[in-house]
Amino acid sequence: MTGGKNWYGLPVEDVSAHISDYAQCLVSGFLVWTLTDPSIRPLLKTGVKRASDLVERSPFSHVSYKELEDVSRGGVAERFLDAAAAAHSLRRMFTTRSGKVGIGSNDVRMGDPVFVAYGADVPFIIRKGDGGYLLIGECYVRDFMGGEAVTELDKHGKGLAEVSSTFV
Known part of the structure; x- marks a missing residue:
C-alpha cells in the first residue's frame, strides 16, 4: 500500500514500526478492506469484530487477531495512512494475472x-502501441522489487515469460 516508502516518499527505515502502523490501522478499523479480495470495493467502516473475522480468513490467517493487536502496540495509524496517501498520489493499485498487487x-x-528489465531498480x-511499445511508467510490485521476477523465471510458469525487446 505504501510501496515501501514513508510519507516523504523515502524508503521506510524502520520496517517494524511501519508494520505496527499498518497493524494499528487494521485494529482501528481502517484499511480492513486490504484483507479481502482485491476485486471487492473498500469497506467504508467496520468494527473490531469484522476486522477480527477478516484477519482469520485473510492471507494472514496464520496471525491471530490477538497477535495483530500485539503488533499494533506503539503503531500510529495516521502515519501509515499518510504514507499510503503519498504513495497513491496520481497513482493507482493494480493486480497482475498471477495475483501480485x-x-x-x-x-x-x-x-x-509489467516489464522487468535486467539491471533496473524497478519494474x-x-x-x-503502433510500431512499438509505450512506456506507461515505473511501478512498485512487492514481489518483484528484490529480483524475485528473475528467480520466478527459473520456476517456469506463474505468468512470467522472458522476452527480448529493443526500445528506441
Missing part, C-alpha cells in the same frame, strides 16, 4: 504488461 501510474489499463508498465 502493485502501484503504478493512473494510466495503467487492464492487460498492460515498468508498458503497452503495445
Whole structure:
C-alpha cells in the first residue's frame, strides 16, 4: 500500500514500526478492506469484530487477531495512512494475472504488461502501441522489487515469460 516508502516518499527505515502502523490501522478499523479480495470495493467502516473475522480468513490467517493487536502496540495509524496517501498520489493499485498487487501510474489499463528489465531498480508498465511499445511508467510490485521476477523465471510458469525487446 505504501510501496515501501514513508510519507516523504523515502524508503521506510524502520520496517517494524511501519508494520505496527499498518497493524494499528487494521485494529482501528481502517484499511480492513486490504484483507479481502482485491476485486471487492473498500469497506467504508467496520468494527473490531469484522476486522477480527477478516484477519482469520485473510492471507494472514496464520496471525491471530490477538497477535495483530500485539503488533499494533506503539503503531500510529495516521502515519501509515499518510504514507499510503503519498504513495497513491496520481497513482493507482493494480493486480497482475498471477495475483501480485502493485502501484503504478493512473494510466495503467487492464492487460498492460509489467516489464522487468535486467539491471533496473524497478519494474515498468508498458503497452503495445503502433510500431512499438509505450512506456506507461515505473511501478512498485512487492514481489518483484528484490529480483524475485528473475528467480520466478527459473520456476517456469506463474505468468512470467522472458522476452527480448529493443526500445528506441
